[in-house]
Amino acid sequence: MVVKAFVGGWEQTSTVTVQCLVTPADARLNDTTTDFKIRESILDMLERSNADSSPTAGFNVNHPGWDGGWIHETAFFEWRKANGEIQIDNVVPNFSDACTVNFYVPSPPAPGDSLIANGHSHVTNPGDPMYCRTTKNVNGVDVPGARFPGDTAGPVVFAPPDSVGADRGDRSGANALQSPNYVITNSGLLLRIDPVANNSLPNPQTWYRVFGGTTAQRKCSWPKKYKYQ
Amino acid sequence: MRKLAILCLSALVVSSRSASAQNTCHSADLNSAHFIQGLNAMMDTSQAAFRAKLQMALVTSSAIVLASDSATCARAGLAVDSIAKGFVPGATHPPTTAPLYVIRVGTSFTVADLNSPPSDHFDWVFFFGPLWEYRGIIGM
Numbered sequence: 001m002v003v004k005a006f007v008g009g010w011e012q013t014s015t016v017t018v019q020c021l022v023t024p025a026d027a028r029l030n031d032t033t034t035d036f037k038i039r040e041s042i043l044d045m046l047e048r049s050n051a052d053s054s055p056t057a058g059f060n061v062n063h064p065g066w067d068g069g070w071i072h073e074t075a076f077f078e079w080r081k082a083n084g085e086i087q088i089d090n091v092v093p094n095f096s097d098a099c100t101v102n103f104y105v106p107s108p109p110a111p112g113d114s115l116i117a118n119g120h121s122h123v124t125n126p127g128d129p130m131y132c133r134t135t136k137n138v139n140g141v142d143v144p145g146a147r148f149p150g151d152t153a154g155p156v157v158f159a160p161p162d163s164v165g166a167d168r169g170d171r172s173g174a175n176a177l178q179s180p181n182y183v184i185t186n187s188g189l190l191l192r193i194d195p196v197a198n199n200s201l202p203n204p205q206t207w208y209r210v211f212g213g214t215t216a217q218r219k220c221s222w223p224k225k226y227k228y229q
Numbered sequence: 230m231r232k233l234a235i236l237c238l239s240a241l242v243v244s245s246r247s248a249s250a251q252n253t254c255h256s257a258d259l260n261s262a263h264f265i266q267g268l269n270a271m272m273d274t275s276q277a278a279f280r281a282k283l284q285m286a287l288v289t290s291s292a293i294v295l296a297s298d299s300a301t302c303a304r305a306g307l308a309v310d311s312i313a314k315g316f317v318p319g320a321t322h323p324p325t326t327a328p329l330y331v332i333r334v335g336t337s338f339t340v341a342d343l344n345s346p347p348s349d350h351f352d353w354v355f356f357f358g359p360l361w362e363y364r365g366i367i368g369m
Contacts, residue, residue, distance in 0.1 A: 050317040094367070095278045096354075100351045102267070104282050105366035108316060115316040168343065169350040169368065173243070176342075176366070177355050178320040198325045199344040 022208050022222035026192060028078070028117050028180070029208070039222045041076045042184050042210070045121040048074040049091065052187045055098070056149055062163060074097035074119040075103055082112045090175035098124050098158075099132035099145065103179075107124045118173055118219045119182030124158040126187075166193045169204050188212030188221075252306030254297050255328040260343055261295050264332055264354060267369045268293050268339065283356045283365045288335040296331040298337075305340045308361045315363065329335045337364070 021030045052070045075091040093103040124130050132145045147155045173181035174195040183191040186213035194204040211221040257349040269290050327344035338361040356364040
């Protein structure tokens with residue numbers, strides 16, 4: 001359900017949306033004071049990842065707005081500034097493909113500002129091929145992954161399900177910066193990984209349905225408020 | 230303002246000497262080879278802007294080497310443990326004791342803590358200057 005409220009008479013000066021609150025409760029995802037700003041950034045990550053591209057497109061296919069030319073991961077960092085305002089930095093990766101991501105973590109906007117969340121996208125659907133420049137570890141052996149359809153190396157297939165728990169990179173994103181790390185999947189699942197003291201400990205992990213799923217679950221889908229530019 | 234925040238973060242890392250982490254150096258393996266390969270790739274001319282973000286000098290491949298001296302790796306542990314406080318003031322992050330991958334890049338350092346099962350995805354790598362001043366973090 002989305003209800004839009006307009007303030008300001010003929011000239012609209014403020015807009016708020018009413019969305020379902022997630023359960024288990026999450027103060028960041030349910031933050032109405034910013035009009036669910038973090039939800040918008042999480043959804044934008046999929047758009048910036050070219051998540052709607054064909055998984056059969058390799059490195060030799062270009063997409064508008066990204067010179068890499070294939071589905072890839074992106075990231076965001078959310079800050080609470082000293083004056084209470086929220087700032088979200090959407091990260092453009094230095095390099096990324098369907099398998100991995102290489103990006104610079106922005107520093108705090110100002111001294112005293114606090115990182116309250118970070119996140120990245122998992123774009124490949126279970127069972128889809130992943131065309132990547134990196135090698136992949138298959139049964140304990142490093143092998144080159146296919147870069148495009150027809151590559152003699154053969155594609156590495158993303159093993160289902162996509163609701164499998166966080167990997168080391170995901171968990172480290174929470175632990176190293178001591179803030180929750182959100183991972184959005186192409187199928188509409190969102191994983192929140194809470195930080196722990198060090199990487200050897202298990203991280204609390206919580207799943208949310210953001211879009212897709214059953215008819216009942218879709219009633220609480222997050223709306224897209226504007227298209228990413 | 231962001232530059233000022235980086236300076237404050239650097240100062241926090243440099244001044245952090247209260248923790249008692251005693252990290253050792255991780256020996257060479259597939260992970261260290263991956264990081265060294267990635268750091269060498271960053272020396273490509275196409276990566277100049279990315280290097281600049283990290284204040285990373287252009288060096289030859291012979292200057293990118295895995296550290297093995299205990300003093301350097303213990304210092305790396307202190308530096309890494311300090312970073313969380315820079316991002317989340319008030320965060321309580323107990324010192325890690327895991328062996329660290331510490332790679333010298335010329336006179337600077339990169340550090341990774343991989344104390345958990347392997348992953349093909351990506352890992353977090355911390356960059357420091359010659360005096361262990363914070364320079365940035367990347368996913369690699």
